[in-house]
Amino acid sequence: MLRNRKRELSFMEINYYILADTSKANVEDTVLISILIKSLPKKQRDIIIMKYIYELSDMDIAKILGISRQAVNRLKNRALNNLRKFFLEEGGHSIG
Numbered sequence: 430m431l432r433n434r435k436r437e438l439s440f441m442e443i444n445y446y447i448l449a450d451t452s453k454a455n456v457e458d459t460v461l462i463s464i465l466i467k468s469l470p471k472k473q474r475d476i477i478i479m480k481y482i483y484e485l486s487d488m489d490i491a492k493i494l495g496i497s498r499q500a501v502n503r504l505k506n507r508a509l510n511n512l513r514k515f516f517l518e519e520g521g522h523s524i525g
Contacts, residue, residue: 458468461516465515465516466478466512468511468512469508469511469512472494472504473504473505473507473508473511474508475494476490476494476501476504476505476508477505477508477509478511479493480505485508487501487505489504
């Protein structure tokens with residue numbers, strides 16, 4: 430099952446039907462998040478999608494990508510920092 434997920438990720442695109450579902454988030458927020466995620470390098474983007482959209486554990490992500498759990502954690506943190514930096518550069522406001 431984990432091997433099949435790796436193949437799915439290489440063909441993953443944004444599901445635009447999510448944009449129509451306003452019960453989960455404001456449409457503008459959803460579009461902004463999509464743009465921010467697309468700004469990441471591929472491996473960081475894949476990890477963020479697997480972690481926060483598919484809700485996989487770091488260990489499952491590590492198995493799928495063939496890297497260590499520590500590498501997943503490091504890439505995840507780097508991706509979150511990149512997202513924060515890009516968001517602030519584009520005029521967003523710091524939350525914390």
